[in-house]
Amino acid sequence: MAATELEHAHSAEVVTKVDTAEVPSAAWGWSGESRRTFRIAGWAVVVILLAMLFENQQGSSSGSGNVGYIFLVVFAAGLAGILIRDSIVSRKPR
Numbered sequence: 398m399a400a401t402e403l404e405h406a407h408s409a410e411v412v413t414k415v416d417t418a419e420v421p422s423a424a425w426g427w428s429g430e431s432r433r434t435f436r437i438a439g440w441a442v443v444v445i446l447l448a449m450l451f452e453n454q455q456g457s458s459s460g461s462g463n464v465g466y467i468f469l470v471v472f473a474a475g476l477a478g479i480l481i482r483d484s485i486v487s488r489k490p491r
Contacts, residue, residue: 432487439480446473 446469 432483436480436484439476443473443477443480446476 449469450466
């Protein structure tokens with residue numbers, strides 16, 4: 398009797414676009430990517446990168462110390478550009 402209950406439990410399969418041979422978790426229905434979660438994490442990284450611009454400046458010497466700031470701004474702008482492009486592209490119907 399336990400075998401029939403088990404068969405009934407697996408008869409209603411979850412339909413996904415992912416092959417269960419490649420991604421075993423697709424059989425449970427949670428193999429898809431969460432675009433919203435990745436966007437939120439991306440914007441959090443942008444904010445953290447820009448927050449690094451306001452570090453404590455007491456012991457730093459003047460001169461070529463702005464190279465790190467340039468890299469922070471360039472990486473934050475690049476990531477923001479990727480996130481904005483992704484949200485624009487995902488709105489357009491394919």
